[in-house]
Amino acid sequence: MEAYGPQHWWPADTSLEVMVGAVLTQNTTWRGVEKAITNLKGSGLLSVDKLYGVDTDKLAGLIRPSGYFNLKARRLKNLIELVITSYGGNLEDMGRKQTNKLRKELLAVKGVGPETADSILLYGFNRPIFVIDTYTRRVLSRHELIGHSANYQKLQDLFMQHLPLNASMFNEYHALLVRVGKHHCKPRPSCRDCPLEPLMP
DNA sequence: CACCAGGCAAGTA
DNA sequence: TACTTGCATGGT
Numbered sequence: 595m596e597a598y599g600p601q602h603w604w605p606a607d608t609s610l611e612v613m614v615g616a617v618l619t620q621n622t623t624w625r626g627v628e629k630a631i632t633n634l635k636g637s638g639l640l641s642v643d644k645l646y647g648v649d650t651d652k653l654a655g656l657i658r659p660s661g662y663f664n665l666k667a668r669r670l671k672n673l674i675e676l677v678i679t680s681y682g683g684n685l686e687d688m689g690r691k692q693t694n695k696l697r698k699e700l701l702a703v704k705g706v707g708p709e710t711a712d713s714i715l716l717y718g719f720n721r722p723i724f725v726i727d728t729y730t731r732r733v734l735s736r737h738e739l740i741g742h743s744a745n746y747q748k749l750q751d752l753f754m755q756h757l758p759l760n761a762s763m764f765n766e767y768h769a770l771l772v773r774v775g776k777h778h779c780k781p782r783p784s785c786r787d788c789p790l791e792p793l794m795p
Numbered sequence: 796c797a798c799c800a801g802g803c804a805a806g807t808a
Numbered sequence: 809t810a811c812t813t814g815c816a817t818g819g820t
Contacts, residue, residue: 603801620802626817627801661800661817669803707803727801772801 601769604717609685610642612718616710617669618660629659642683645674669705676703693721708746716768722759725768726750729775 605624606612611631618627633656634640639648654667676699681687688696693715700711708726715721726749734740740749757763 616801619800621800622802622816623800623818625800625819629818659817662802662815663817665803665815705803709802713801725801729801768801776801 595766595770598770598773600766601773603765603769604713606717609689609714609718611640613673613714614640614645614670616713616718617666617673617705618657620662620666620710622661626660630657633657633659642674642677642685645670646678646683665705669703672703672705673700676700689719693723696721697723708750712750716761716764720761722754722761722764724750724753724757724764726753727768727772729772730768733771733775733778 604612604615605628606615614634615627615631618630631640637656639645639653639656645653650667650671653670654663657663657666657670660666677683677685677688680699691699696719697711697715700706700714701708706714712723712725715723716725726746731740731744731749734749734752735742740752753764753767757767
């Protein structure tokens with residue numbers, strides 16, 4: 595935090611925008627997601643009802659810049675389906691659900707895995723859940739803080755069992771790990787088996 | 796030209 | 809359980 599300052603995640607106005615962004619950013623750059631979300635906003639489709647009603651192929655066309663557009667259009671539809679059927683399309687109601695129950699509901703949606711679910715919980719609903727992603731895993735692995743066998747849960751437990759459960763702190767912590775990972779731990783060939791590099795500039 | 800980016804599900808052994 | 813593969817655009 596001293597080196598990089600606050601990262602201002604998640605760059606979204608509403609919990610719906612976080613949900614959409616969380617799906618769209620799967621294995622893709624945020625740059626492409628921004629374009630896709632701009633397209634959705636420009637078409638006036640960034641609402642639960644509009645997303646529910648829009649044709650899947652039309653939706654796919656709009657989110658094209660974020661990659662895997664056919665797949666992600668379906669995944670967005672699946673997520674909206676949950677919001678409609680379980681909460682009548684009301685995200686406020688969804689936000690009142692108990693964290694563990696909500697996490698399981700999200701994971702039950704086809705196309706929503708642990709990182710997407712946890713991103714929605716932390717960044718969309720302000721729950722103290724630590725998000726694990728490629729960068730988190732890479733930084734911890736390079737510094738030999740985790741073994742090769744560590745799965746998502748194990749990594750998440752490492753953070754959540756040793757830190758106070760504070761959503762705004764988790765928010766910055768995760769965003770800063772991504773920032774550090776991008777800066778110092780790029781998977782370039784010369785760094786494949788390199789000695790550990792310092793984290794701080 | 797090759798490689799990578801804020802994953803996930805489905806298939807195979 | 810532990811790999812492997814498809815999904816796709818856009819930037820370096």
